[in-house]
Amino acid sequence: MDKLLAPGVWQIDTLLGGWEEVNSVFLIEADQPCLVETGPQLDSDRVIEGLSRHGLGADDLAWIVLTHIHLDHAGAVGEIAQRFPQAKVVCHPKGLRHLADPTRLIAASAQVYGARLDSLYGRMTPVDPDRLVAAEDGGVIALGRGQELTLVYSPGHAKHHIGVLEADSGVLLVGDAVGVKLPGAGPLRPATPPDDFDLELAVGSLHKFLELRPQQLILTHFGSAGEPEEVLREAEDQLRTWATIAKDAYLEQPEIDHIEEALLQRLGSSEGGDPDRQPAADTLNGFRSNAAGLFGWLERQRRSLLEVP
Numbered sequence: 221m222d223k224l225l226a227p228g229v230w231q232i233d234t235l236l237g238g239w240e241e242v243n244s245v246f247l248i249e250a251d252q253p254c255l256v257e258t259g260p261q262l263d264s265d266r267v268i269e270g271l272s273r274h275g276l277g278a279d280d281l282a283w284i285v286l287t288h289i290h291l292d293h294a295g296a297v298g299e300i301a302q303r304f305p306q307a308k309v310v311c312h313p314k315g316l317r318h319l320a321d322p323t324r325l326i327a328a329s330a331q332v333y334g335a336r337l338d339s340l341y342g343r344m345t346p347v348d349p350d351r352l353v354a355a356e357d358g359g360v361i362a363l364g365r366g367q368e369l370t371l372v373y374s375p376g377h378a379k380h381h382i383g384v385l386e387a388d389s390g391v392l393l394v395g396d397a398v399g400v401k402l403p404g405a406g407p408l409r410p411a412t413p414p415d416d417f418d419l420e421l422a423v424g425s426l427h428k429f430l431e432l433r434p435q436q437l438i439l440t441h442f443g444s445a446g447e448p449e450e451v452l453r454e455a456e457d458q459l460r461t462w463a464t465i466a467k468d469a470y471l472e473q474p475e476i477d478h479i480e481e482a483l484l485q486r487l488g489s490s491e492g493g494d495p496d497r498q499p500a501a502d503t504l505n506g507f508r509s510n511a512a513g514l515f516g517w518l519e520r521q522r523r524s525l526l527e528v529p
């Protein structure tokens with residue numbers, strides 16, 4: 221259930237929806253241990269058990285770092301912060317106010333997730349504002365004895381997204397910025413959900429990751445997708461392909477349904493993964509939510525073109 225990625229760097233499966241190898245959190249063992257991602261609220265007990273398995277008592281966890289505040293990555297932050305009262309919670313400045321008061325985040329998530337909000341993810345318990353720390357691009361979190369994490373702004377999937385590089389091992393935790401590739405579920409698929417997906421920002425983030433020359437590139441959904449440079453180039457190709465299909469469909473008929481149909485028609489059959497894995501892949505990162513995010517991006521582009529004098 222727990223996978224050792226590099227010395228002291230563990231990937232822990234949250235078993236989202238009872239599925240294996242779909243969603244994860246990461247423990248960096250150190251003088252000041254750090255948890256990256258919390259999983260959703262409904263998986264909080266399993267994540268806390270996972271940390272106990274690695275010997276962390278209530279006062280031992282020093283840091284909780286969120287790659288972004290989507291509920292599958294951050295929904296359990298309130299429960300985990302309560303269980304580990306010494307831990308500081310780090311996320312992008314644009315995410316902080318939502319952690320202190322998740323009302324709007326939950327309302328927006330309910331629109332995207334529908335019934336899955338309560339059946340699969342849960343909601344979010346607020347975090348005491350005194351415990352929140354704003355991530356800075358290139359900022360370093362010192363874990364003691366010279367061990368460091370570097371935070372890398374990586375917008376595109378969401379405007380409040382950061383990657384986390386563990387300097388000693390060269391493990392780069394990329395959240396959702398590179399896409400989703402579940403073992404056995406077919407090729408890497410871009411993750412372009414509403415409300416902030418932006419193609420050029422997303423590609424810029426992939427280039428930023430390339431420059432870091434990571435030893436390993438680890439997706440939250442789920443694990444290594446292969447040799448980092450190849451994965452990053454494949455991710456850019458895939459993103460551009462999806463965006464082109466979406467744009468062509470949008471120009472024919474600017475509707476989410478039409479974009480979804482075009483994506484399914486062009487890409488649905490090329491998936492080639494194990495059919496048993498498709499429900500998890502579609503639930504987590506389906507054509508519908510990606511079509512909706514691409515639609516929002518195309519609408520914003522159209523509006524900004526109209527505003528040019």
Ligand SMILES: [Zn+2]
Binds near residue numbers: 377
């Ligand atoms: Zn996300």
